[in-house]
Amino acid sequence: MFSSNFIQNLIIQIPPLLFALTFHELAHGYVAYSLGDHTAKDEGRLTLNPLKHLDPIGTLAFIVMKIGWAKPIPVNPANLRNPHKDMLFVSLAGPGANIVLAIISAILVKILFLFPVLPSFIFNPLANMLVASVWINVVLAVFNCVPIPPLDGSKILMGLLPQDLAYSYANLEPYGFILVLILFATGIIQKVIFPIIQFTNRLLLG
Secondary structure (H helix, E strand, C coil): CCCHHHHHHHHHHHHHHHHHHHHHHHHHHHHHHHCCCCHHHHCCCCCCCHHHCCCHHHHHHHHHHCCCCCCCCCCCHHHCCCHHHHHHHHHHHHHHHHHHHHHHHHHHHHHHHHCCCCCHHHHHHHHHHHHHHHHHHHHHHHHHCCCCCCCHHHHHHHHHCCHHHHHHHHCCHHHHHHHHHHHHHCCHHHHHHHHHHHHHHHHHHC
């Protein structure tokens, strides 16, 4: 059975997690749309409805392993004005959106504590959700910047590589998810990204 503490933490974390995942994918979709690709719009993904973006396994992974993902926004590079360069901006949009949300959440936390006018039954859960929002958005931003296909970091790297090397690197995508799981199971990913996450989290909330 789940402990009461686990359930309380889950209740605090679920709203900021849903919004962070939704905003991440929405940012990808809107940047792609602005650069000429209407695929996400045509599939009804340019929405703040989290049900359109959730990946059940990715959400469960975040709850269990503290690293997760949403259902990727569909992007057709052929529709972009400059596919090689524009995919770099589309890929940066997701982690960038999470960093923006983390900064906004950190600012709101500081405002709450500077002006503690809310009653405790509202103040406490709201403050905890905002603190969780900082951490969740930092985790999503940093994890998605890992340069392993199909994570955003791989597409950012492809946008910086010459096109022939980028094409060869893209061929790793069928094996990327397995590689991520292996690196997670061996603890390599945690050793690389958790110090970055902890430093960024302290920087925003310190």
